Amino acid sequence: MKLDVDVLRYLSKDDFRVLTAVEMGMKNHEIVPSELIDRIAGLKHGGTYKVLKNLLKHKLLHHDSSKYDGFRLTYLGYDFLAIKTLVNRGVFTAIGRQLGTGKESDIFEVATEDGTVHAMKLHRLGRVSFRAVKSKRDYLLHRSSYNWLYLSRLAALKEYAFMKALGEHGFPVPNAVDCNRHCVIMSLVQGYPLSQVKQLQNPDIVFETVIGLVVRLAEHGLIHCDFNEFNIMIDDNEKVTMIDFPQMVSVSHANAQMYFDRDIECLFKFFKKRFKLSFHENKDECDASESDVDENGRPCFSSIEKTAGFLDKELSASGFTRKDQDEIEKFIEGQSDSDTGYDEDKTVDKGCLHDEDDEANVSNLDNLRLVDQQVLPSVSCDDNNEMKGNQRS
């Protein structure tokens, strides 16, 4: 998705007022009636309607007149609300190139006033299931077409909370900088996803490190659930950073063992195939002291000393509660039937009209610019997304 910074810069205070009114209206409406938007925004002399036209032109809103005349936010509209809040908070002043497009996220470089480059992850949870559900029954369509806003916000909050807590416990994760709505700002990892790396100097050490991380996570009561070569970043010194946390679960989860084994198996398979590592596939060949591995030489979930709920306090300190965890798990597990059973009262950012950052005027955006791509570090990729021009090519 393209983020047109120029459009963002030239949006007026009234534009943001109306955009926020639509966001608020979406708490209770899939499509927010135009009159309601007008009432919430409270602009004089029919000003709301002119603004709506402008927002529609820039694809920040979607117009729907099938049942009544109304609007809903697009991802882009939601992006702009989050970006404006973060810019007003002084978190960053410039947006750079896109770093990645995941199944359920878009990632961009952003830069602070002093030129520090961070990564901005915009969550798109529900994007896939929303498409999938389009062909389904009406009531599902009705629910899912606006819960993406809530789900994406929950995913971002979860990612931020986990990143912060894990970082505080010494795990190699990006530094969690800030979070608003569906957007997480984190430090930029100076490396590449392991999926793009063809050769390593010390594949066995990297392998031990990543397996060690899965075990240490379990000791801390957690399972990553998507710990594979796409979510492991590696730098030129072969230092590992793990990313992408929205799907993490507790070791007390009913399917914990299965998720743990799956993460481990993925890593064994990948390192065997890509870096030709060989493993003890038979217990008899294993070192007798390795009692915490199973008959295939895999770390054994049951023999890990686990502390479920170890990070709960830190997580709730970031505003991520047990209930949030339950709801997001329900969504992830029930993605195929796309019915989340979520609490409708939470479909809009709590207190978005009272958010001091949003109340601030939009003048900070005047300085928002597209970063000169030359000043940002870049990795050149060919069509297959393999790296060029370094030792791993």
Ligand code: ADP
């Ligand atoms: P998704 O949930 O969509 O898989 P990820 O968090 O895995 O999103 O990010 C997708 C891609 O974006 C990663 O594979 C990586 O290339 C890039 N990326 C994500 N976070 C960072 C970061 N902090 N620094 C640099 N690149 C990042």
Ligand code: MG
């Ligand atoms: Mg990922």
